Amino acid sequence: MIVEWVQGQAQLVFSCLLALVVVGVMLLGVAYSILAERWIAAWVQDRRGPNRAGFFRLFGSFHFWGLGQPIADGGKFFLKEDIIPDNVDKPLFILGPATIFIVALVGFAVIPWGGQVQIGDALLNVQVANPDIGLLYVLGVGSLGVYGVVLGGYASNNKYSFFGGIRATAQMLSYEIPMGLAILVVVLATGQLRLEEIVLSQMGDGDVWNVVRHPLACFLLVVTLFAETSRTPFDMPEAEQELVGGFHTEYSSMKFALFFLAEYAHMITGSAFLMVLFFGGWHIPFVPGLQPGDTAWWAMLLKMLVMAGKIALMMVFYIWVRWTLPRLRFDQLMRLAWKGLVPLGLGLIAFALGMLYIGKPQAWVWTLVGNVVILATMLGITALIPSRVTGRQYDMPELPPRTSAPASIGGP
């Protein structure tokens, strides 16, 4: 009887299995992204990264390039003392890290991992859930992410944490708007809210990936993803030099680890979302086994591998940018969102609506030309508007020419 029930509920059972596998792989992926972050940081700064922690020294002095490091880090987090300071708001102090991690994990439910797979005589979606409103689900869950940061900052009862929380709220609310606009461009172009259908719309006959159709919208989404995950150059909420640690100053042990891991989980979710919307998800053109008609189990595994590879590439990009670009100042960050990205997004929306009106929302040659025109117009307008000078002002006195060694400052 149970067997029959299971056969009737094939999609449900498959979804549950997939959810278990995806969450497990993602937690491991989060741990190893941190190792990747440290490796790439070391490589950018021309030094050696973590390379000591191996697995039990099974093979003499061979350390497996430090692959045991995330496990050692995890053990360290568990063994540290978990301090809850006296004058914090205790329920909110605990709710903060829990919220941010839950939100980072549930966003994964609608990401399509590998098209469809034939098991027995059932054709199953390789996706935990495929609701009508998949794209809105990702947006809605993502918009809840700010609560973790805000609660952490407020409950800590510490002015540095508080400023971190305030900055995070303003930043995330501002960058959600251009993010929504960029996503709306894709919705207008494909006429779909189901993520699986959006992937499929990028691989038909004569179709291209959305990044070719709407490169500016893709750029917009990449920038806003950086801001939503509070990664450099947008890591104002935890700017170390000004705010100690920002919203997580008062946290220690596993509670800090949850904040730390949630950042990487958010990055992975955001990367997966970007790949689905703009880079064809599990698809690579002209490669057999990666086409929508391939439903064998090995094709499913291949598609999942391709998807994971694309996410890994985006993660490397995230990390690379972090160790290359300096941090923006807060007024620059706000100006970029409201005076740069929002007008650009509105222009792109108007253009996508126009393409829809003439009935060619997917004609990629025309959308590409339109994107170039929009970019040129934006750059032209930017060049014409006089920008406010925020650094050293032109009416400040000139620096005197340095003739001799500067006088020593301060007394003995």
Added chain:
Amino acid sequence: MSSVTVAMLYMLFALGGVAVYLALPGGQRSARIAGLIFGLSAIAGFAVLAAGHLFGEDVSAVYFCILAAVAIFGAGKVITHPKPVYSALYFVLVVLAVAFLMVMQEAEFLGIALIIVYAGAILVTYVFVIMLAQQSGASAVDGRAREPLLAVLVGFVTMAAVVSQAGHLPGNSTAMVDAPDAALARLAVADGIPAVDEPGEADDEPLGGSNTAQVGFLLFSQYVVALEIAGLLLLLALIGAVALVMKRVPRDVPVAPAPPLGEIGKEVPPF
């Protein structure tokens, strides 16, 4: 509904009103505990009253009961909790529970839109403002309710009136659910768009039978005037906000003359 049921319904409303009045911030601790007990018994009374109507239907009634209880509990906490931040967070809980109720009624678009708009934007702004306003600790005014008796009376009398006019417990409210569907089908047939109940045809149209398409279709056919008015109102609010915060700064503000390079910091006394 029989007159006995209606009478019991009104009694439960009265009980709920007393519970909220007792639980509002500012009262004695024992009164608030009594309010909690009254409130819980009112919710239990509703559950018993609704049980006969709900559990004949299907399993989803259980989810409905749980989510409804969470929503009512959260809503009670929103107005009775003494700390404003907690009130805002319980509001988030209410929004989430109601959104899931909507998803269960196959109104996915409305549910997610509720989460994005309320939980994701409006309530974050509330929390933001509360945090900014309370840097020096909670003020004494937050600790007690204003005009608790009048508020409770107006709130619960209105709710009782609305519920008695709706006249249906959730299990047998088919008449209310059918009406928009019929209107939609009529409109759809008139415009040549496949109706929801024909999945074979709906698949051909992009967004054919989906919930979002139905909402969009209704918004831009039956309710287009309301939509336009709402858009206009939002635009006016936007312009008003900009006009309120705009401060005209003269271009040539006198800049304090910068001291010569060696003098910078000289006037600051040393430690």
